[in-house]
Each structure stands twice: as C-alpha cells, then as structure tokens.
Amino acid sequence: xxxxxxxxxxxxxxxxxxxxxxxxxxxDVRPAVAQAAAALAAPVAAVPGALLEDKHWSLSxxxxxxxxxxxxxxxxxxxxxxxxxxxxVHH
Numbered sequence: 001x002x003x004x005x006x007x008x009x010x011x012x013x014x015x016x017x018x019x020x021x022x023x024x025x026x027x028d029v030r031p032a033v034a035q036a037a038a039a040l041a042a043p044v045a046a047v048p049g050a051l052l053e054d055k056h057w058s059l060s061x062x063x064x065x066x067x068x069x070x071x072x073x074x075x076x077x078x079x080x081x082x083x084x085x086x087x088x089v090h091h
Contacts, residue, residue, distance in 0.1 A: 011057045026057050032085040033059060039081045047074050 005014040013021045037054045040061065044052040049065035061078050063071045082089045 008055050008057050022057070029057060029087075032087055033057060036081050036085040036087055039085075040078065043074060043077045047071075050074060 002016045004016060006012070007014075011023050011026050015021065033054070033056070037052065037059055040052055040059070044050045044061055047063070047066050047070045049063070049067065050070070051062040051065075053060040053062060061074065063074060066074070079089050
C-alpha cells in the first residue's frame with residue numbers, strides 16, 4: 001500500500017491506490033508483439049537453455065543459460081523477426 005509499481009520499461013504503472021495504467025503510446029503494439037512471440041516460439045525452444053518471456057507489451061529472449069555458440073544465430077533470428085514486425089531490439 002502506498003507504493004508505485006513501474007514495470008515493463010515504464011510502459012505499465014500501478015498507482016498507490018492499485019490503479020493500473022498503460023502508456024497509450026503502446027496501445028497499437030500488442031498485435032506486433034504477439035506476432036513476434038508466435039514467430040520466435042519454435043526458434044527459441046530449439047536452443048537449450050533459451051527462454052522466451054512474453055510480457056504482453058514487450059518480449060524478452062533470455063540466453064544466459066544457452067550455449068555460447070547458439071546465441072548469435074538466435075539473436076539474428078530475433079532481429080529478423082523484430083524487423084518484420086516493426087519492433088525494436090534492445091540488448
């Protein structure tokens with residue numbers, strides 16, 4: 001009680017009274033994020049130790065537990081999918 005919660009790189013906030021707010025600037029991005037999540041599900045699953053996290057307004061592809069040799073190809077796939085969906089990649 002009485003605290004602000006800010007998540008998803010500032011896109012989502014919960015006011016101290018519990019009201020959830022989403023930045024209106026991202027309202028149209030959900031379909032692109034969902035499309036990217038669907039396109040990345042199989043490539044990420046094919047890399048042992050990699051994990052796809054769908055945060056609704058953004059995606060995270062975790063590679064910390066993946067073999068180093070597999071990461072560059074997966075990162076290239078993430079960039080290609082993001083470009084097709086009109087999304088940006090942050091490392």
